[in-house]
Amino acid sequence: MTEVASPQELSKEDLLDAYRTMRTIREFEERLHTEFATGEIPGFVHLYAGEEAIATGVISHLGADDYVASTHRGHGHAIAKGCDVKGMMKEIYGKAEGLCHGKGGSMHIADLDKGMLGANGIVGGGPPLVCGAGLSAKVRGTNQVAVSFTGDGGSNQGTTLESMNLASVWNLPVVFVIENNGYAEATSTNFSVKGIDIAKRADGFGIPGVTVDGHDFFAVHEAAGEAIRRAREGGGPSLIECKVNRYFGHFEGDAQTYRAENEVENLRCEKDCLDNFRRRVASAGLIDEGELDRIDEEVKQLINEAVEEAKAAPDPKADDLLTDVYVSY
């Protein structure tokens, strides 16, 4: 693990933004967890709670025209990349005003105007896409950067491994973030990557790889800053493995009997990224806890509205079934 980075390096505004993003993700996910139980939310929902520091720490370095490719567990990346939270909620409810007009749902939330290339239902689907976005930046001569997020499980998918090599060979402005949350569905990382650091795989493709604590916003932020700077400056791709945990099941409905007793309870106590952040900025005297509490309230309000509006929003119409397949046909 890299050394723990310090909050002092960020402006107060950046710190508040980061906190608001992490809190928004948390609130979004916790609320979905509750709402899912009512049976009103259709389909598969994979929650990001517990992993907020990664999406936030990485994406806080990106501008609106940088690119992100995400996973099935994509809400956090989308929120951090600036997708409209209410549009996301409506999408998850399958409504016509959803970000994808109800056609995509939780697993396919995207907003190309925001550089969000999409959540992805295919494990390992995203890394090839960021190679393309990186190539595009390179050919068009911009200094955009493209970041993919992939799980520990997804790090075993050939598409992911190939992409690291392609990005290396083409020297692309790309960062591969591996979110190692210890499980791929019910299968432990100890089994599927033999418990070794996934960052090691970078060596085999000639790119830098580091492992950081994914609960620690500051550690992620520092490692990502370096990788993204390198990418922007033409220094090529790198890999960042973030060791982290998820708070909920693989998807909503998962009984999680593969986990240790009290595993999540302990994690919530000891490793929570929001608690950690609060403690760090408070003890450094940078932000008054009251300000953070206010953000909590505002976020709660926002998510409340998002859920209410999503529930009330109209369904797509029958004609929508056949549109949006082609630009022209």
Add this chain to the structure above:
Amino acid sequence: MTEVASPQELSKEDLLDAYRTMRTIREFEERLHTEFATGEIPGFVHLYAGEEAIATGVISHLGADDYVASTHRGHGHAIAKGCDVKGMMKEIYGKAEGLCHGKGGSMHIADLDKGMLGANGIVGGGPPLVCGAGLSAKVRGTNQVAVSFTGDGGSNQGTTLESMNLASVWNLPVVFVIENNGYAEATSTNFSVKGIDIAKRADGFGIPGVTVDGHDFFAVHEAAGEAIRRAREGGGPSLIECKVNRYFGHFEGDAQTYRAENEVENLRCEKDCLDNFRRRVASAGLIDEGELDRIDEEVKQLINEAVEEAKAAPDPKADDLLTDVYVSY
């Protein structure tokens, strides 16, 4: 590169066998090169000349019931695994009495009775297959081993990378041999794997990886011996990268303008595996050169016959088109 191993460790019989195998492969390939130019040989033909020490050094450790999965450049592996040379030649000529009854050709030579799981037209096609053969040995409780051969180019294929991990996770009796001959078609290894040792990739999957001189039968033999022994004893998979060169084009007909001037001529002078072998066994006083010359003659005779018989052999019959698709349908 590992230390140079010594010929003294092999029995005279083993040495003669190894020489005969290497010479048979060389003669087979040199002759195909000549015959291809006459236009009588159909399809794509990829020659193994220059790389004989790898197939021979590795497969000399295998019994008839061990498994090999090969590549598009598969003649050498097939010969070393004991496939009938005349049957192979007939197959390459597309004849009914060919090893695959003319249905496969050069790129699909196989003989399951000999543990030869097939040449393969798909780059990266073989590594998953040896995972299966290794699993089979493990489940049936035999001590069989399965070896895949893959090129430097094929080491970038996701299927290959995934297979290393799967073999590691399942702890399979498998050896992945990478034949790094500097090119994938016209593309240099310097480009496609950034010039780094492919053996390094083993680290990322938690398996041992070594790089050896693929022109040196003894070096290959030693490294393979260790890896195969480990696999047989339940110690799991490993990777051996053999640095080597090919003497002919990617396939017959390749003008090879991507190569340096005199690249092949120099290699033939300096690095030839047969010359090297002769020099080593002669200087160690183990084998009289006359014995080797006799083998050369016998091999020449065999290949001569193989070509003559292949040319004279009958074509498949029209009815053969529709057979052998299913066991039953």
Add this chain to the structure above:
Amino acid sequence: MARRITFMQAINEALAQEMERDETVVVFGEDNAGGAGAPGEDDAWGGVMGVTKGLYGKYPGRVLDTPISESAFVGAAAGAAASGLRPVAELMFVDFFGVCMDQIYNQAAKFRYMFGGKAVTPMVIRTMFGAGIRAAAQHSQSLYPIFTHIPGLKVVVPSNPYDAKGLMIASIRDDDPVIFFENKVLYSVEGDVPEESYEIPLGEAEYVREGDDVTIVAIGRMVSMAEQAADALEDEGVECEIVDPRTTSPLDEEAIYESVENTGRLVVVDESNPRCSLASDIAALVAQNCFDHLKAAPRMVTAPHTPPPFSPALEDLYVPDPERVAAAVRETLGTSDRARA
């Protein structure tokens, strides 16, 4: 003795009975045990939907979790089958075929032909398909037409628990590579299933219902759509014959032709997309081979030429339903309002 069990239990039972009978049968896939390396239960999941639940406890060395590496482990099934095992590998959703198709279609399916008849590759790929659970575009496709297109593969698509068990047992015992399509909406459907082991031969259609007016060929979950349509049409005095091919490759062409030769009318119901579909395959075969018996244009009822949508409001329109089947039947009878599509 038959009891009522679910489609899922029927498959589970078939796997268990074959594993018991033949120790070369192995089962693997992502989370097929479902807890490898984890601190809790080793077999927490038994497959993402629980189809392989309980097998790990009974046959520990022969039920394996895998990394998310479909090419490697589906290829491992091919390699294992060519070297003495009878693997049953799970491709969790058939939608994932795009990351591992090569090992299925260029390797396993072609070994025998490429190698001049010398290879035997007895493997089964179990896979989930179909829309209906709001799983959106990458988890709801049907795709059996793609596999049906491939020489060397056998393709099984059971429509009920009884068939699921018998076809799974036959598939495991079959010496060719088989892909076994499990409609996820059917998993919870119950039916009478004998406890003892039995095989249903691959390539034999089932006459689900007899009738003289029109032949409906339907597969998988579409059989129940056809049955509901037939019930409704019966009230209109129309007698539908329903043929369930059960396997799309081999296809029991004769059973279909025989029915059409009697009824003179054909409707094919296929959950897949329309182009180069199973519906088109069967309609074309009938048009070519039973032309003189046809009294009306054959009709195809399929999903539209779009990916599966997420929103329940749209997905419910996506899958062929009894109304659309009945409408197609009426068109073949000339009793519909619209004379032509």
Add this chain to the structure above:
Amino acid sequence: MARRITFMQAINEALAQEMERDETVVVFGEDNAGGAGAPGEDDAWGGVMGVTKGLYGKYPGRVLDTPISESAFVGAAAGAAASGLRPVAELMFVDFFGVCMDQIYNQAAKFRYMFGGKAVTPMVIRTMFGAGIRAAAQHSQSLYPIFTHIPGLKVVVPSNPYDAKGLMIASIRDDDPVIFFENKVLYSVEGDVPEESYEIPLGEAEYVREGDDVTIVAIGRMVSMAEQAADALEDEGVECEIVDPRTTSPLDEEAIYESVENTGRLVVVDESNPRCSLASDIAALVAQNCFDHLKAAPRMVTAPHTPPPFSPALEDLYVPDPERVAAAVRETLGTSDRARA
């Protein structure tokens, strides 16, 4: 001004002209320059068959070699297309789709639908297909039916140099993902091709030959088989109309129906395997939509349900040839010896 150039040169020229016109057009694939990192010429190959030869010299930063990582670079095409480029990626042989299909069909082809109409993915995948060069089971398949099945993709299969150029230019300018099938046997075929740039719209069939007795729908190399058959049949007094759809998705159904409504007879010639094929697709559409005009059973002429064999003696029997096409035509006319297949 038109000159005679080959099919291969026509594609090369289309690529060059589009790269010149639009600097967002990039070309990549294995050995597309053909010498990256090597001591000799950087652009030694220009593609395994030389289709991209010369482009690297003219547009160096926009012609890239790739590692053998089809998922990564085909996916890169999708990602690049969604972020401002118009990539033309080469999948050397379509037979290799099995290692990278996901990026084609679950990603590129579905972006627009999944994302509610917000994505534009203007990419072309160039790929070689077809039997005839003794390249055996893994390098000789046709497979366009599989791609035609997929909503969101456009599928182009040109039959001659003129069309190849115009369709390639249209494909590059098209805002949807296109897969462009190049029959390897056609590469050396010459035809009149204008020097200037022109587009042939996707979805417009060509009437290759007019006739009143029977409609032959043929695609790619099969068009020339149909033409040879038509020549032979002309001597028997049979006038064939040949329709070349040029793109299988979108399919110009109207052009086919119009012809069949006139001739009343249909033969479809398709180089792919028979099940769920393009032949079945078109035969079924015609049966469903032109039934009242059909005077005889539609006939499908395809490769058999086997992988492509290696031996020239067998491969020559594998691909549909003019004799088989003519025989099928005679069957539709009732003038063949065998009344039924």
